[in-house]
Amino acid sequence: MSAHSISSKLYKNACEIIPGGVNSPVRAFRNVDGEPFFVRAAKGCRIWDVDDNELIDYVGTWGPAILGHAPIPVIEAVSEAAKRGVSFGTPNPFEIEMARLIVEWVPSVEKVRMVNSGTEATMSAIRLARGFTGRDKVIKFEGCYHGHVDSLLVAAGSGALTHGEPDSAGIPRSFAAETITLPFNDPESVEKAFMADGDDIAAVILEPIPANAGLFFPRDGYLEFLRDITQRHGALLIFDEVMTGFRVAKGGVQQLYGISPDLTALGKVIGGGLPVGAFGGRAEIMNQLAPDGPVYQAGTLSGNPLALAAGLAQLHEMEKQRGWQRLEEIGSAFESGVRDAMAQAGSDFTFHRVGSMFCLFFTGEEVFDLESAKVAANGGSFKKFFQYCLENGVFLAPSPYETGFISMAHAQEDIDRSVQVIGEAFAEIRG
Numbered sequence: 001m002s003a004h005s006i007s008s009k010l011y012k013n014a015c016e017i018i019p020g021g022v023n024s025p026v027r028a029f030r031n032v033d034g035e036p037f038f039v040r041a042a043k044g045c046r047i048w049d050v051d052d053n054e055l056i057d058y059v060g061t062w063g064p065a066i067l068g069h070a071p072i073p074v075i076e077a078v079s080e081a082a083k084r085g086v087s088f089g090t091p092n093p094f095e096i097e098m099a100r101l102i103v104e105w106v107p108s109v110e111k112v113r114m115v116n117s118g119t120e121a122t123m124s125a126i127r128l129a130r131g132f133t134g135r136d137k138v139i140k141f142e143g144c145y146h147g148h149v150d151s152l153l154v155a156a157g158s159g160a161l162t163h164g165e166p167d168s169a170g171i172p173r174s175f176a177a178e179t180i181t182l183p184f185n186d187p188e189s190v191e192k193a194f195m196a197d198g199d200d201i202a203a204v205i206l207e208p209i210p211a212n213a214g215l216f217f218p219r220d221g222y223l224e225f226l227r228d229i230t231q232r233h234g235a236l237l238i239f240d241e242v243m244t245g246f247r248v249a250k251g252g253v254q255q256l257y258g259i260s261p262d263l264t265a266l267g268k269v270i271g272g273g274l275p276v277g278a279f280g281g282r283a284e285i286m287n288q289l290a291p292d293g294p295v296y297q298a299g300t301l302s303g304n305p306l307a308l309a310a311g312l313a314q315l316h317e318m319e320k321q322r323g324w325q326r327l328e329e330i331g332s333a334f335e336s337g338v339r340d341a342m343a344q345a346g347s348d349f350t351f352h353r354v355g356s357m358f359c360l361f362f363t364g365e366e367v368f369d370l371e372s373a374k375v376a377a378n379g380g381s382f383k384k385f386f387q388y389c390l391e392n393g394v395f396l397a398p399s400p401y402e403t404g405f406i407s408m409a410h411a412q413e414d415i416d417r418s419v420q421v422i423g424e425a426f427a428e429i430r431g
């Protein structure tokens with residue numbers, strides 16, 4: 001058993017002055033009845049905690065670390081930029097370079113604005129959709145996470161036309177009432193919602209590959225269906241590609257599936273580990289933003305030179321190394337190892353992967369929406385599984401509802417070691 005005494009002490013100190021000891025709830029390890037560890041340093045695919053435990057990391061700072069931790073091109077770009085000033089509050093050339101890259105890489109984006117987080121990106125995209133259409137209601141899907149935006153923190157409610165109850169205290173019912181929450185992969189419920197409220201629906205927002213309730217996929221034709229029905233009713237289609245953008249492919253899910261949303265939210269990988277988000281789409285819609293149009297949106301640090309230097313360096317390095325092809329190779333090696341281990345352990349697992357994103361479900365049943373993901377997220381098995389992996393040097397996300405991330409820094413030997421530990425963990429939970 002590895003030692004955690006320094007982490008434990010820091011966690012106690014943190015809890016006295018930071019709510020729950022953390023600055024984002026999932027870091028608290030509550031889903032696995034554990035305590036978070038404090039990180040001393042991270043490099044490549046490895047993390048070292050303050051007690052000097054070494055871990056192979058599949059959390060990747062929750063998505064951004066696609067090259068691995070502390071990649072040299074990103075460190076150099078940030079250092080160079082910092083020497084010239086850390087923030088200006090007036091336009092800088094990085095902003096044009098980043099905007100041009102996004103417009104070139106992300107098929108549906110004609111104009112783009114930078115923000116500081118994924119939450120800001122989805123929040124602003126929703127406001128813009130409402131401003132553009134002059135409508136108030138938004139359709140979202142159960143299990144899709146779009147940051148902690150008031151009107152999007154609604155996932156509860158079964159039944160086709162449930163008008164939302166907020167998921168969090170502090171959100172007025174009246175806000176949540178503007179959100180229609182539907183099951184994913186269920187075209188009929190969307191048709192009914194448009195039949196009932198079609199003239200009031202400003203937008204449909206979704207993670208085109210949902211990755212915040214485990215990881216599952218749109219069924220054949222589902223994204224095409226959403227594209228078509230929104231178009232017919234004059235509502236906007238918003239792809240939240242904060243997690244999938246620059247991750248599953250250079251141009252995100254919209255490139256993989258060949259679907260053109262009206263607006264796209266971006267984050268995570270785009271910032272190279274610094275706080276960056278972006279939202280963009282058709283010029284006609286984006287032109288409604290202030291100062292050109294009536295939809296107000298702003299940010300003191302938006303387009304920050306350090307953050308954009310980091311993001312640009314990461315994205316250019318990915319392109320230079322043909323990163324997405326490489327990640328498919330590493331991901332596929334990881335998958336075949338895990339599948340072998342699953343076969344040896346018995347059959348009650350399901351493994352989902354797209355490129356460098358993966359999720360293991362503790363069920364043999366199909367997972368295609370929040371309900372089926374919940375059934376699969378068998379808390380008891382997961383906790384044991386997670387703890388065994390952590391104690392043996394493999395850091396998976398501390399919740400059965402999170403997606404794992406492979407980086408460019410995961411070498412074959414790291415994959416082999418991880419697969420071996422995962423195999424042992426399967427044996428462990430079977431007892």
Ligand SMILES: *Cc1c(COP(=O)(O)O)cnc(C)c1O
Pocket residue numbers: 117118119120122145146147148207212240241242243267268277
């Ligand atoms: C992480 C995430 C967000 C929120 O981004 P933050 O930078 O944490 O605010 C929004 N949407 C999706 C799909 C995400 O995965």
